[in-house]
Amino acid sequence: MKRTSHSTLKAGDYEMNETQPSSPTSGVVGTLFAKMGSDSVSSYGSKESGSHSPTKSGCSSTSTSAENTPAQEARKIHTVSSGERTLRADDPVLLQGEEHRGSPVRDVVFLCPYNGPMRGSLQVTNYRLFFRSCDRDRSFQLEVPLGVISRIGKVGGVRSSGENSYGIELLCKDIRTLRFAHKQETRSRRTVVDSLQQGAFPINNDLPFFAFRHLSGGAQYRDNGWDVYDPEAEFHRMGIPVPNDSWRLSRINVNYDISETYPSLWAVPSHPSVTDDLLKLVAAFRSRGRIPVLSWLHPTSLASITRCSQPMVGVRSNRSQADEKYVQYIMDANAQSHRIFIMDARPSVNAKANKARGGGFETDEGYPNAELVFLDIHNIHVMRESLRKLQEVCYPGVEDGSWFSAIASTSWLDHIKCILAGAVKIADKVENQKTSCIVHCSDGWDRTAQLTSLAMLMLDPYYRTIIGFEVLIEKEWASFGHKFAQRVGHGEDKPSDPDRSPVFLQFIDCVWQMTEQFPHAFEFNQDFLISILDHLYSCRFGTFLYNSEMERNREDVRRRTHSLWSFLNHDLNQYRNPLYNSFAQNVAIFPQASMRHMKVWKGYYCRWNPRMRPQEPIHLRNLELLMIRDQLLRKVVDLQLECRRRHPHGDTGSGSRSSPSPTGLSSAATANPPLLRGTSGGVAI
Known part of the structure; x- marks a missing residue:
């Protein structure tokens, strides 16, 4: 890359909103997709790209409702079946190299600090913890990669009394503290803790990091990072x-x-x-x-x-x-x-x-x-x-x-x-x-x-x-x-x-x-x-x-x-x-x-x-602006091609030859317009 001399710029006092998780094909952007046709859909989070909520980051270290479904994860990454086992409705879609650690534990209560207790099933794999509520009126799921867990603690003992007084507390490196209540009579807590210990602390258990299992399990990506x-x-x-x-x-x-x-x-x-x-x-x-x-x-x-x-x-x-x-x-x-x-x-x-x-x-x-x-x-x-x-x-x-x-x-x-x-x-x-x-x-x-x-x-x-x-x-x-x-x-x-x-x-x-x-x-x-x-x-x-x-x-x-x-x-x-x-x-x-x-x-x-979270999901607006920008760039390229077709010798009637484009696009942009090929170009809107 050619490097040029610098000028300097000092900061103003800009204000920007944070991102709220949302599906990229809903609301204003979904309407825009319909207007722009299938090509735009495939470019921004449809069948091909499977764009997912940004705060999930593909590792699903978040609590969600319908925002981050397994189907969305399946579109983003290659998935595999769980061997001979048929996946049930409450099972997560697995990554390559990901394996279940036992069967889902039923009747577990997630003590959500915002929405209150939620009853559902909990599943542990060698990569993550997955909880899904069983309340159809309040759909909720939680996925936490085990590497995020810093400490696993047990809450309550055999003599604990009171509702939700017996369970597990997880201190996470992303500042969360997650609590799950178990029923004492099911004796499920020990099984879950043992599975979490192995996945969260592989060094202590003489096990490899999941990253090694992920590749050996057949995970493939288009580019070699x-x-x-x-x-x-x-x-x-x-x-x-x-x-x-x-x-x-x-x-x-x-x-x-x-x-x-x-x-x-x-x-x-x-x-x-x-x-x-x-x-x-x-x-x-x-x-x-x-x-x-x-x-x-x-x-x-x-x-x-x-x-x-x-x-x-x-x-x-x-x-x-x-x-x-x-x-x-x-x-x-x-x-x-x-x-x-x-x-x-x-x-x-x-x-x-x-x-x-x-x-x-x-x-x-x-x-x-x-x-x-x-x-x-x-x-x-x-x-x-x-x-x-x-x-x-x-x-x-x-x-x-x-x-x-x-x-x-x-x-x-x-x-x-x-x-x-x-x-x-x-x-x-x-x-x-x-x-x-x-x-x-x-x-x-x-x-x-x-x-x-x-x-x-x-x-x-x-x-x-x-x-x-x-x-x-x-x-x-x-x-x-x-x-x-x-x-x-x-x-x-x-x-x-x-x-x-x-x-x-x-x-x-x-x-x-x-x-x-x-x-x-x-x-x-x-x-x-x-x-x-x-x-x-x-x-x-x-x-x-x-x-x-x-x-x-x-x-x-x-x-x-x-x-x-x-x-x-x-x-x-x-x-x-x-x-x-x-x-x-x-x-x-x-x-x-x-x-x-x-x-x-x-x-x-x-x-x-x-x-x-901000009331207006800025992620949707970002997608909308990206599509508008691409539309404008296409129009600029089309106009440049039309201008050259009408004036093949560079005479536009304005008395100048090859005048620079007001957008900053040159003839090189005509041959390879920014963003249309996934490059890093762009213009200010």
């Missing part, structure tokens, strides 16, 4: 090593000998003194061997964003001549500036405390041309506690009169603002001051990933496309060793593990905040972000499994599992933002990182509460 990110191609997109010869590619870590948590391919300064021996010396001075390597390069100024871990300074203020020279070489790779910023994500007091554990930060004596800036982002333990408080506020909810004070007491939005503010500072240094930035925290795989990826999202419009955003996650999060397994707690029955923290959730929340301030700048909508988060926990795909590239290669994840991007890219129409303007994207965007601009993401945190 593992091909989305090619590190060498991404470096070439940034002009490395040609034409930007100030950086080169290094395979010194091809066997992960230098750093087990880093990718195998790096971009490092091409200065002749930057040899493999120097890189090894630098790695010895950086925590976990995570030396400064390139994340992003400005296309015109050549200012760079590099990432690393803290230097091992310690209480004795150790220095490394190799590290000091290496930082100088990074600065020299940008000829437009004679200084460099070191953006330390931590509060200064935390960074100083790390010296007692052998860590620390860069000093003026060792790095005279560097300016150290502390960004005051708190550690994983503070963030985990903040999310716990937010969970108490959003599920099941608080009274209206306490909403604002309750949200403020969680400090969640304060943390989101702080992360965004840090990323804005980095983007400003690179874009406006044309100065390179080195970004690190302690180990460089949590706050560092948040900052670099958000800054890159602000600076590079490619990452604001659907495919580009997938590349960004693969690059800055997966390949650079964000510890997804530990931070999320995949497959382990350790709900109180201090290593768990909502680091990636905060990143996605920050991205959503940016889409609110710049509704025309992103090709994807909030449903895309919600789907990513749902499958962060589901363990249906290999994308977020394990802690590093090395571990995923060791487990042969690319060959033995499907990528999440294979699933999401199968039907992108439901994830497209109809307001996206692809013809004016060569800009850097700078969101307002102030509390007056921060919002609670109700479309995600409060999506389970029917009283918090």
Whole structure:
């Protein structure tokens, strides 16, 4: 992809509604389908694509009524029969590799915090829990991937008395707490708990993640999502090593000998003194061997964003001549500036405390041309506690009169603002001051990933496309060793593990905040972000499994599992933002990182509460706008063809030849009009 120079854009105060689950062929869009004919229907959520409610994300981690039926899931993904067994009316439609764990348990009561107790049947598979009410007047179903479950608790004992006092409580990673009441005399609780334990915590039971069963069971997708990110191609997109010869590619870590948590391919300064021996010396001075390597390069100024871990300074203020020279070489790779910023994500007091554990930060004596800036982002333990408080506020909810004070007491939005503010500072240094930035925290795989990826999202419009955003996650999060397994707690029955923290959730929340301030700048909508988060926990795909590239290669994840991007890219129409303007994207965007601009993401945190959903389902309006846009694009193409047919020599009678189209469409658009072939183009409506 050719990269162009940037202009800048500052955020206004836009307001957008959240999505409400709904069938894409109902209401206004259903009427529009009828008017536009069968071609439009097949493009938007009919027999072919099987568009499903965005908040279900294909993993059905939601409670629904008629919104998310098994038939809709069957249209979205290939399904299989349950061996020799005939599926009954209360059985879920199975995915490939999905198997029942016993028979459905009847006469179970789901204690819904919004609609009251609901009696029905409960079925557990090796992938999910499925509950369906037996009340015909109040149709309801609930599907929860077992990977979402953080803790399984038993409520009541043999001596418990009272209605619904004996059952199961499930604490979920998507902030829900689900409760099911069983009858003591049926002795069904133990069977259900045992099945849940095996599926939710496969590591404790020496079982594989469902992602491995899903592929081996025959699941197929049109595209191979593992091909989305090619590190060498991404470096070439940034002009490395040609034409930007100030950086080169290094395979010194091809066997992960230098750093087990880093990718195998790096971009490092091409200065002749930057040899493999120097890189090894630098790695010895950086925590976990995570030396400064390139994340992003400005296309015109050549200012760079590099990432690393803290230097091992310690209480004795150790220095490394190799590290000091290496930082100088990074600065020299940008000829437009004679200084460099070191953006330390931590509060200064935390960074100083790390010296007692052998860590620390860069000093003026060792790095005279560097300016150290502390960004005051708190550690994983503070963030985990903040999310716990937010969970108490959003599920099941608080009274209206306490909403604002309750949200403020969680400090969640304060943390989101702080992360965004840090990323804005980095983007400003690179874009406006044309100065390179080195970004690190302690180990460089949590706050560092948040900052670099958000800054890159602000600076590079490619990452604001659907495919580009997938590349960004693969690059800055997966390949650079964000510890997804530990931070999320995949497959382990350790709900109180201090290593768990909502680091990636905060990143996605920050991205959503940016889409609110710049509704025309992103090709994807909030449903895309919600789907990513749902499958962060589901363990249906290999994308977020394990802690590093090395571990995923060791487990042969690319060959033995499907990528999440294979699933999401199968039907992108439901994830497209109809307001996206692809013809004016060569800009850097700078969101307002102030509390007056921060919002609670109700479309995600409060999506389970029917009283918090918007009255007008924005998803239907998005589909309608996408169809209107495609109609207009078709008309533009038809008019261009008609104009050329009437004036084959380019003489339109206006005295000009080949004048540009007011829509921004060129002759290339005539041959391959945007969106008609599933591309990422679009115009502002």
